[in-house]
Amino acid sequence: xxxxxxxxxxxxxxxxxxxxxxxxxxxxxxxxxxxxxxxxxxxxxxxxxxxxxxxxxxxxxxxxxxxxxxxxxxxxxxxxxxxxxxxxxxxxxxxxxxxxxxxxxxxxxxxxxxxxxxxxxxxxxxxxxxxxxxxxxxxxxxxxxxxxxxxxxxxxxxxxxxxxxxxxxxxxxxxxxxxxxxxxxxxxxxxxxxxxxxxxxxxxxxxxxxxxxxxxxxxxxxxxxxxxxxxxxxxxxxxxxxxxxxxxxxxxxxxxxxxxxxxxxxxxxxxxxxxxxxxxxxxxxxxxxxxxxxxxxxxxxxxxxxxxxxxxxxxxxxxxxxxxxxxxxxxxxxxxxxxxxxxxxxxxxxxxxxxxxxxxxxxxxxxxxxxxxxxxxxxxxxxxxxxxxxxxxxxxxxxxxxxxxxxxxx
Amino acid sequence: xxxxxxxxxxxxxxxxxxxxxxxxxxxxxxxxxxxxxxxxxxxxxxxxxxxxxxxxxxxxxxxxxxxxxxxxxxxxxxxxxxxxxxxxxxxxxxxxxxxxxxxxxxxxxxxxxxxxxxxxxxxxxxxxxxxxxxxxxxxxxxxxxxxxxxxxxxxxxxxxxxxxxxxxxxxxxxxxxxxxxxxxxxxxxxxxxxxxxxxxxxxxxxxxxxxxxxxxxxxxxxxxxxxxxxxxxxxxxxxxxxxxxxxxxxxxxxxxxxxxxxxxxxxxxxxxxxxxxxxxxxxxxxxxxxxxxxxxxxxxxxxxxxxxxxxxxxxxxxxxxxxxxxxxxxxxxxxxxxxxxxxxxxxxxxxxxxxxxxxxxxxxxxxxxxxxxxxxxxxxxxxxxxxxxxxxxxxxxxxxxxxxxxxxxx
Numbered sequence: 001x002x003x004x005x006x007x008x009x010x011x012x013x014x015x016x017x018x019x020x021x022x023x024x025x026x027x028x029x030x031x032x033x034x035x036x037x038x039x040x041x042x043x044x045x046x047x048x049x050x051x052x053x054x055x056x057x058x059x060x061x062x063x064x065x066x067x068x069x070x071x072x073x074x075x076x077x078x079x080x081x082x083x084x085x086x087x088x089x090x091x092x093x094x095x096x097x098x099x100x101x102x103x104x105x106x107x108x109x110x111x112x113x114x115x116x117x118x119x120x121x122x123x124x125x126x127x128x129x130x131x132x133x134x135x136x137x138x139x140x141x142x143x144x145x146x147x148x149x150x151x152x153x154x155x156x157x158x159x160x161x162x163x164x165x166x167x168x169x170x171x172x173x174x175x176x177x178x179x180x181x182x183x184x185x186x187x188x189x190x191x192x193x194x195x196x197x198x199x200x201x202x203x204x205x206x207x208x209x210x211x212x213x214x215x216x217x218x219x220x221x222x223x224x225x226x227x228x229x230x231x232x233x234x235x236x237x238x239x240x241x242x243x244x245x246x247x248x249x250x251x252x253x254x255x256x257x258x259x260x261x262x263x264x265x266x267x268x269x270x271x272x273x274x275x276x277x278x279x280x281x282x283x284x285x286x287x288x289x290x291x292x293x294x295x296x297x298x299x300x301x302x303x304x305x306x307x308x309x310x311x312x313x314x315x316x317x318x319x320x321x322x323x324x325x326x327x328x329x330x331x332x333x334x335x336x337x338x339x340x341x342x343x344x345x346x347x348x349x350x351x352x353x354x355x356x357x358x359x360x361x362x363x364x365x366x367x368x369x370x371x372x373x374x375x376x377x378x379x380x381x382x383x384x385x386x387x388x389x390x391x392x393x394x395x396x397x398x399x400x401x402x403x404x405x406x407x408x409x410x
Numbered sequence: 411x412x413x414x415x416x417x418x419x420x421x422x423x424x425x426x427x428x429x430x431x432x433x434x435x436x437x438x439x440x441x442x443x444x445x446x447x448x449x450x451x452x453x454x455x456x457x458x459x460x461x462x463x464x465x466x467x468x469x470x471x472x473x474x475x476x477x478x479x480x481x482x483x484x485x486x487x488x489x490x491x492x493x494x495x496x497x498x499x500x501x502x503x504x505x506x507x508x509x510x511x512x513x514x515x516x517x518x519x520x521x522x523x524x525x526x527x528x529x530x531x532x533x534x535x536x537x538x539x540x541x542x543x544x545x546x547x548x549x550x551x552x553x554x555x556x557x558x559x560x561x562x563x564x565x566x567x568x569x570x571x572x573x574x575x576x577x578x579x580x581x582x583x584x585x586x587x588x589x590x591x592x593x594x595x596x597x598x599x600x601x602x603x604x605x606x607x608x609x610x611x612x613x614x615x616x617x618x619x620x621x622x623x624x625x626x627x628x629x630x631x632x633x634x635x636x637x638x639x640x641x642x643x644x645x646x647x648x649x650x651x652x653x654x655x656x657x658x659x660x661x662x663x664x665x666x667x668x669x670x671x672x673x674x675x676x677x678x679x680x681x682x683x684x685x686x687x688x689x690x691x692x693x694x695x696x697x698x699x700x701x702x703x704x705x706x707x708x709x710x711x712x713x714x715x716x717x718x719x720x721x722x723x724x725x726x727x728x729x730x731x732x733x734x735x736x737x738x739x740x741x742x743x744x745x746x747x748x749x750x751x752x753x754x755x756x757x758x759x760x761x762x763x764x765x766x767x768x769x770x771x772x773x774x775x776x777x778x779x780x781x782x783x784x785x786x787x788x789x790x791x792x793x794x795x796x797x798x799x800x801x802x803x804x805x806x807x808x809x810x811x812x813x814x815x816x817x818x819x820x
Contacts (some may be wrong), residue, residue, distance in 0.1 A: 165624075169616055172606045173607075214445075377784075409571070
């Protein structure tokens with residue numbers, strides 16, 4: 001059956017329509033382990049902060065009007081009513097002419113409406129001399145002035161960093177609801193592929209892709225499940241895909257460096273459940289043989305065999321989906337601007353992605369050096385590919401020394 | 411004893427001299443769990459890649475000279491010598507006039523020095539018609555052309571991302587040596603501080619700093635150990651610090667929102683071991699009461715009590731040290747440029763850090779709105795502080811609408 005290749009945009013739309021990606025579900029985690037997770041609830045303050053009027057300085061709690069007229073040369077004398085302990089409600093009450101010793105953070109006592117800083121007062125036994133007046137509310141942080149009970153502090157889908165963790169701690173919540181981390185099963189296929197750590201027999205090479213892609217799953221905010229190397233045979237592949245679909249939320253395969261996924265993968269995926277293959281080839285270079293299947297609502301991505309190409313298509317298609325399943329906004333790869341060191345030609349009629357090495361000259365100028373596509377199967381290409389330049393289908397070429405956007409793999 | 415405050419540079423130098431920060435040690439981890447870790451060995455290829463000459467296309471392995479003169483209209487006929495299986499050494503040998511069927515990635519057979527692509531050949535039974543000539547080595551990736559045995563692939567101290575993980579997999583290494591993750595004990599002090607999850611009695615507030623700082627430890631690449639809230643009393647503090655020093659590589663304390671670490675922390679730290687306090691106050695704002703101790707070669711950072719100030723000093727002093735202990739280059743916080751929305755004044759004679767909120771207008775212009783320092787104790791200040799602007803001691807002010815560098819907390 002002849003089927004027209006999809007454009008990259010059509011492939012993305014098809015994937016979106018089939019999976020309507022939304023977070024997988026939620027789980028409770030201890031706040032101390034929530035760094036980097038995505039919040040799955042609105043955080044509403046269950047208390048006022050501060051919960052009580054508190055002093056913002058070390059000094060003396062007073063009635064402001066008692067200090068009016070105090071001067072450096074003509075201090076006003078007040079009588080010590082007591083000392084306020086931090087961390088408990090004051091037992092002291094301030095009436096006309098009285099003052100209470102107070103430290104930063106302690107609750108101000110009943111009757112007091114200002115605090116005189118230690119630097120502007122002097123104590124001798126039970127007499128406090130005040131050398132400068134204070135106005136009402138001076139040096140007091142009023143109850144609920146920072147946060148009001150019922151106020152929303154954080155919104156669901158917020159990524160949690162140190163500041164957000166601190167804010168949730170402030171209202172006393174020890175555990176929070178976050179989105180589950182998507183599990184992604186990763187496998188390689190090909191009779192010549194050997195798992196690292198095993199003996200390499202003649203004619204074979206080590207598995208690169210499942211390791212690169214597992215690591216890319218981690219970087220995207222997912223949790224990889226390595227299913228190993230599966231022989232290129234329909235039954236074994238079906239069994240591995242079934243296992244992946246049962247244990248994970250997504251499956252990513254790649255054909256090894258040698259065998260494209262075009263032949264056996266569609267058959268395997270199509271027999272597992274409806275609708276089966278939804279994207280069968282994409283009009284991009286590299287990455288043309290990419291297929292995507294949907295089985296019981298879970299995606300199976302079959303990526304090209306060349307390591308750098310597999311990582312590219314992972315970034316283009318699988319990464320945004322992992323991020324959405326994790327509750328994140330799908331994020332573009334980090335971008336940087338650089339000058340092309342050679343004229344770059346797209347493949348005819350296909351969206352073309354040129355792998356580049358980024359270099360910065362002594363003058364600070366950043367250049368993007370294209371890597372030969374003939375060597376896209378090489379490990380050294382994977383090693384050198386800091387990112388890629390995207391060339392639209394209708395572009396004739398990108399000129400040497402033209403400034404381009406480079407999408408970085410990290 | 412009167413002691414002149416150190417400048418921030420002097421404080422950094424003192425810390426560097428005392429701790430001569432270097433990675434803590436190494437551990438072996440499975441390659442699949444090494445994403446984000448720091449490599450602690452040079453990775454040397456123990457084999458050639460590819461280990462054998464392999465075909466880069468599907469087609470027919472031939473002697474190049476046998477194809478010379480082949481044309482679309484005048485194909486050259488070769489005899490099929492056999493089929494080469496992928497993943498094993500070929501049993502076929504190519505002699506004059508012979509060709510062998512081969513797939514991408516399979517080893518080329520003895521006698522063959524080129525591969526004709528399927529598109530340029532046609533098979534009928536045991537006869538192969540070649541419609542285009544190939545030259546020597548065409549469509550063959552020679553053994554060791556990608557990576558040579560003994561070649562260094564990665565260097566110690568390299569952070570491990572998907573591409574590096576793939577490269578290490580390529581040479582078959584299933585486990586690697588990485589630097590240990592520094593453990594950082596974090597505690598809060600203050601009789602008014604309550605651990606989140608516990609009942610808040612009158613006069614008390616919840617612990618913010620130990621949570622913010624624990625999360626910042628994670629963000630810096632360390633592993634936090636929460637020691638909880640310690641009462642402001644010498645014995646309990648000594649016991650907690652001892653526990654932290656025994657179980658972790660660094661201790662970070664903060665005085666709660668109310669009590670500065672200036673009083674009790676030096677006494678506690680000085681009694682635990684030599685040399686004790688090495689930094690006692692820094693000429694910065696905020697963060698002046700910051701103290702740093704060295705006990706048996708391990709650092710104790712005592713940060714200011716205000717949440718945003720504590721996070722700031724964490725970023726200035728503790729974060730670089732955590733990164734170095736983790737084997738990383740100490741990284742500056744991410745920076746961005748923004749226009750100040752108001753004139754910014756430094757505190758007289760002190761390096762001043764103004765917390766700012768970053769905003770982007772519809773035209774794309776990014777502005778930095780200063781947060782009032784009077785509210786540096788507020789949670790909302792922590793919430794709004796996307797980063798800080800550093801103002802040197804000798805600067806009079808930063809003008810409104812002047813472009814500044816903002817150091818971001820994330």
